[in-house]
Amino acid sequence: MLDISIDHVYKTWKTSGGREVSALEGASFNVPRGSFCCIVGPSGSGKSTLFDIIAGLIPADEGQVLVGGKAVEGPGAERGVVFQGQSLFPWRTVQGNVEFGLAARGMGRAERQKIARSFIELVGLSGFEDALPSTLSGGMYQRASVARSLATSPDILLMDEPFGALDAQSREMMQAELIRIWQSQGTTILFITHSVQEAVFLADKIIVMSARPGRVVSDMEVTLPRPRDRTGADFGQVMRDVYEHLHAPAVV
Numbered sequence: 001m002l003d004i005s006i007d008h009v010y011k012t013w014k015t016s017g018g019r020e021v022s023a024l025e026g027a028s029f030n031v032p033r034g035s036f037c038c039i040v041g042p043s044g045s046g047k048s049t050l051f052d053i054i055a056g057l058i059p060a061d062e063g064q065v066l067v068g069g070k071a072v073e074g075p076g077a078e079r080g081v082v083f084q085g086q087s088l089f090p091w092r093t094v095q096g097n098v099e100f101g102l103a104a105r106g107m108g109r110a111e112r113q114k115i116a117r118s119f120i121e122l123v124g125l126s127g128f129e130d131a132l133p134s135t136l137s138g139g140m141y142q143r144a145s146v147a148r149s150l151a152t153s154p155d156i157l158l159m160d161e162p163f164g165a166l167d168a169q170s171r172e173m174m175q176a177e178l179i180r181i182w183q184s185q186g187t188t189i190l191f192i193t194h195s196v197q198e199a200v201f202l203a204d205k206i207i208v209m210s211a212r213p214g215r216v217v218s219d220m221e222v223t224l225p226r227p228r229d230r231t232g233a234d235f236g237q238v239m240r241d242v243y244e245h246l247h248a249p250a251v252v
């Protein structure tokens with residue numbers, strides 16, 4: 001498994017009116033290999049900008065992202081990506097979507113069918129292999145997206161608000177499922193969320209960001225034992241700690 005190192009990353013956007021918006025100012029932190037890291041921050045704190053830089057979709061203005069010690073220069077097979085939006089091919093079945101990345105790598109039909117089935121089972125979608133994405137619930141859709149990203153065995157899974165559109169109950173179920181999958185696969189996960197509770201439930205490490213400019217204001221280890229109890233006093237204490245950093249002014 002690979003680690004991720006974010007090293008003094010800066011990014012400024014130009015608005016359509018020609019104004020400059022500093023989205024990231026010197027963001028630095030590490031995601032140890034095999035760990036689960038969450039980024040929380042208010043709207044406009046540069047989370048998605050940073051995500052796109054780590055995914056290799058856009059370049060940083062300054063600084064760099066290292067994956068396993070190698071500078072990111074574009075998208076790579078070792079980084080799987082799961083977005084909140086509609087990312088499955090609507091005309092392919094669940095099986096067809098999960099097989100897609102394997103077929104793109106030239107894997108033969110029998111092998112990719114077998115691998116796809118094992119990941120569909122892993123995410124709890126057995127029996128829905130032939131379903132089209134439009135017939136799936138929100139939670140099932142995200143399960144299929146996770147299966148598709150995991151099928152190509154990436155070392156790293158990058159997830160941008162993957163459960164943001166789900167109802168509260170499905171969201172909690174998906175969080176528990178993701179932990180089970182992460183523990184069985186050992187993948188390094190970087191997960192962006194607006195929800196402090198979600199971050200405290202999932203993460204070994206929480207990066208708190210501030211808005212305008214987007215800076216890292218806190219890099220916190222979460223050592224609560226797993227499985228985590230959202231109603232526990234220690235869980236509540238970690239949530240309070242995160243909120244304190246979220247509301248603190250940026251460190252200059």
Ligand SMILES: Nc1ncnc2c1ncn2[C@@H]1O[C@H](COP(=O)(O)OP(=O)(O)OP(=O)(O)O)[C@@H](O)[C@H]1O
Binds near residue numbers: 021
């Ligand atoms: N393509 C773009 N062009 C111009 N400005 C942009 C662009 N993408 C982001 N920005 C600006 O950069 C800043 C950071 O945006 P970003 O989407 O990275 O934040 P975020 O923390 O992910 O926000 P949210 O939680 O609302 O998704 C914002 O002020 C935003 O308006």
